[in-house]
Amino acid sequence: MLSEFDLIKQYFARARPSRATLGIGDDCALLTPGVGAQMAISSDMLVEGRHFFAGADACMLGHKCLAVNLSDLAAMGARPVAFTLALALPEANPAWLEGFSRGLFALADAFDCELIGGDTTKGPLTICITIFGELMPGQALRRDAAKVGDDVWISGTLGDARLALAGYRGECALDPASLQLASARMHAPTPRVALGRALASGALAHAALDISDGLVGDLGHILAASNVGATLDADALPAGPVLAGQDRALRRRFSAAGGDDYELCFTAAPEQRAAIAAAAARCGTAVTRVGIIDAGRGLRFVDAAGAPLNLQLAGFDHFASD
Template identity: 75%
Template sequence: MLSEFDLIKRYFTRERAGRASTVLGVGDDCALLAPTPGMQLAVSTDMLVEDRHFFAGADPRKLGHKCLAVNLSDLAAMGARPLAFTLALALPQADADWLAGFSEGLFALADEYGCELIGGDTTRGPLNICITVFGEIEPGHALRRDAARDGDDIWISGTLGDARLALAGYRNEAWLDAASHEQAGARMHTPTPRVALGRLLAEQKLARAALDISDGLIGDLSHILAASRVGATLDVDALPAGLALQREDQALRRRFTLAGGDDYELCFTAAPAQRAAIEDAGRASATPVTRVGRIEAAPGLRLVDAHGVPLALSLRGWDHFQQ
């Protein structure tokens, strides 16, 4: 049977990547980071709990990917460059096959974004995964929630709604053919953090306010509006639906793109003068970008259809203590 320290050594200790930012990694009481002089640290923590954030028996490799992806998505929303992360892992048992798959998925994504595991903790208990990620960004370049201005465009990266469609399929709330369920499931289990786009938006100062869409656009956008003390009009029919969701009816598309959750795309605001540059940034980062509304001085969020006709939709984002 694996001990705690055998587990760490076998599955989570690797040859040092040699990054200048990491002075000391896994194996001591603390890790030591040395960020680039003059840069600011960006730090974020996310926790994934079995039967709350993912189903019992979830594919461990995909779970390893997702638990880091949701943290990298937070760095993307600030425009930060990933540096390193810590992992706190509670396990019901030390299952070698599960640990091998989980660590493979985790490190495949970590290597893709140059983000090194530098420490953490393991214990026995209900399956719970907590990651803290560290990034760096130039002072004055961070994309904050409180920076939206009257007249800004509202943009969305990628597509929305497929993760929620996959969940509907698993819950038998909607019938999906095999191809649709596979496409939607990929968005749910292996989201793509938009780090490259976020970096360009921050480095070139193209966007003002931004966040990642984790709890549904209608709820997450409200955080920007509240922090910036503004309102907005959102063209619901302009929201980019995922490939699987495009096959569904209009009512479901509207509901899942607005309030589906688990999308991990970026929502950001920018001056209209930046439209061409933002489209260039989307192409340079291989990330589709879509303009879906505008920021306004009048408080509140107004939903309209493609013709500008107001929509009366009663929807809200995800809240862990109200759902």
Template identity: 65%
Template sequence: MSGTGEFDLIARYFTRPARRSPLGVGDDCALLAPAAGMQLAVSTDMLVEGRHFLSTVDPARLGHKALAVNLSDLAACGARPLAFTLALSLPAVDAAWLEGFSRGLFALADAHGCELVGGDTTRGPLNLCITVFGEVPAGAALLRSGARAGDDVWVSGTLGDARLALEVFRGTLALPADSFELARGRMEQPTPRVALGMALRGIATAAVDISDGLVGDLGHILKASGVGARLDADAAAKLLATGDSTGLDIDLRRLCALAGGDDYELAFTAPPAARAAVEQAGRASATPVTRIGAIEAEAGLRLVDAQGAAVTQRFASFDHFA
């Protein structure tokens, strides 16, 4: 595809008929108008080669993940996806890579009714930046600041498998082939819990998506809400999708589940009286939900094992600049 210019690239791989936006990909701006009584929810995430993904990742899976991590932020807010923009830096025009990437991107976008309405392309190191727009009824958004002492702490889905896959890629861990493929799928194609987030509006008191590890991301809720929590570390460790058949020791399982990152599940809080409603929200959205702790008035996060004894193992959230 030598000679393919920026606008040819956009037209070939990223231009589709506009549905919601009266201005599509080819204009200088997209115009979005929230419906009456709705607020726009906006989030931006960047994926950098070597930092967020490996150079060997299948481009279709990368297209999926690039949008999934943004949809996960909307899920944590209880918002419905509307549209997104894509800023894409490419070292060169690679037709096979672009076809796979755009296919994975649009498959997930179509599944959530989320329209590409603009962006930018340039030559440079491989870098993907998506800004996503959603809508949520005014005053109904899930925030990090609503947790109260006595609330339950819940998580969706599975935890820790992306970290297991990363350790296999690093050469520090070996897994059976089927377990590795399952973990790798969780790392490269996370499932944004959009339906669950919307179902939790009016039920959950606070929510956050788990991108940097459960301990660190739950810490955002604790700080914003001015509370602490007691968490069952072993209940979290049981949420690895790879299961017990891998023979992983408990310290590694705890590390992956509590500080692994890249899970893109939801951590949220809700009053004990809402347990049936939370479980119904999980069923309605076809998403497993597990209660793993409780919010307490005393600041700080206290980890205990299955017997209630304090866990002395220390866990740190992922930090790009640490």
């Protein structure tokens, strides 16, 4: 039987140079912030049966639970530094732990983000990561900084993760290859860290956030915090490659209110269009203009011809839906 301390030593403590002054194994980790830097901090908790299926692949889960936190840093424009991992496990299963830690550390290493501490306990499978990034004061991409006249931009594509969920649930028919492609977006989102850093350090964007609960709900947070409204072209929303093959109603619905996208939604002055396109190209991340910030409160959709649409969409709420 694997003990708690053996478990940490075997799967989570690594013999490599550490950026932390003191890492795993004491009451606290010690981090020395960069001179003059602010710390950006975010926590996400993922629960089996709610954020991922029971029996989900451990390696993909290790990737995803860190990816959603890296996406929060990306949305602030912060550079990833370190994270803590608190893990409740029904049992200490070596195969699961090996897969989970492999997926976790592959992504952590790709973003040079170090595991510095945490907690393990027995319980229903629950994963809580708290992540730390750094950025210079004044650079953060906040939700309350959108300005009337700004363009609204989206990174990457939307809706394929939601389409995969619909496929799993039998809400729509997908051939196996399409389901696999779409589900990769659900299981292995790519945090847009480089784009977020470029937007923040170059002062290219005003407001930003990451789209986790669907564009409508999440952009709504920017609009409320900034006291502005927005008008979006529903047919300009960049549907994922699998969703792009579906009918228009589903395309509009899943790209506007899908969930689990982990793309950035940001607003920027029209004068920045060329600089944003160049920065996105350097990061290898597509960006699409989908609408404008205006003074009228709320979020409105129009079609490609500019005619108003009534899409009847809502963001995801963990306590309102099951």
